[in-house]
Amino acid sequence: MSGSAAELAHRLAREAEAVCRHYLSNGRRQGRYWLVGDVQNTPGRSLFVRLTGPDVGRGAAGRWTDAATGQHGDLLDLIRLNRGLDRLGEALGEARAFLGLPKRELSRAPARAGSSEAARRLFALSLRIAGTLAETYLRNRSITAPLADVPALRFHPVCFYRAHDVAPRETWPALIAAVTDPHGAITGVHRTWLDRDGAGKAPIATPRRALGHLLGNAVRFGMASDVMIAGEGIETMLSLRCVLPDMRMAAALSANHLAALSLPPALRRLYIARDNDTAGRHAAMCLRDRARAGGIEARILWPVTNDFNADLRRFGADALLVRLRGQLAPEDAQRFALGDTRPVASG
Structure with missing residues (x-):
């Protein structure tokens, strides 16, 4: 405060x-x-x-x-x-x-x-995600990974929304994600406004917006050390977490921010989860080249469909895991890709 x-x-x-x-x-x-x-x-x-x-x-x-x-x-x-x-x-x-x-x-x-202070205050006012409409929304996206142990994600039941500066204020439930720097300090938040039953996004013009300082930062699922995966969307990275639960991951929230992501100093191998569009391919190559210039081994992971959440929903967790095993370095496949992909109970 x-x-x-x-x-x-x-x-x-x-x-x-x-x-x-x-x-x-x-x-x-x-x-x-x-x-x-x-x-x-x-x-x-x-x-x-x-x-x-x-x-x-x-x-x-x-x-x-x-x-x-x-x-x-x-x-x-x-x-x-x-x-x-x-x-x-x-x-x-x-x-x-x-x-x-x-x-x-x-x-x-x-x-x-729009400052980082305003973002930190919104995150502090939000609730734990377990048992909320935000969890319902993610489960409807076929994301079965445990969420109770994901401190970056929270839920706000009445998050303010404005279509534009002079539009009236509305309130919708929202998935709130903390954006942090490589040391874990909150610099911003990402808001996904939800329909009131949690079945999907809210029926508004821009149901996703960020607040605070994003450049170089990300929504992090675990603090990375030697190996991590970086990608664009929160749902993309949570989909990978369903099948690689011990891998550290970061969602940069857009193609431009992925290309500019700050990398941890101890990182030795970076996987980049690419979205299958022009912006996604370009961002992945930019980040790969930056990582390699810094002495970090970098590999690009590519989905079959538009992104890894679409792959998870279409083909299932077992098929996604098999495909990822073939794209990881052998030692990382042995270390991270041997888990059970069966769905977990909510909570």
């Missing part, structure tokens, strides 16, 4: 009951908590805000949880969601106005829209 956001959250916590009476007027106090239906101020008892407690740590004042959705956060998060603000700077301004603070009282400027 940035300095200004942390300072505001602490000030709001000291006025927790006043915040609740203003933004959650349909709720009521019960002991040390304020109870209401949800962050939109619906009457009910699912959401509870702690009104008293220490400034930080367990039981801190101002912390809230919605037992129905699993959402949680501090009072700055609550204000942002209550007012439908998709930019952190707008939420900071709303909080300042509530507290009657001039801008000069805060030590730092608010996070810019």
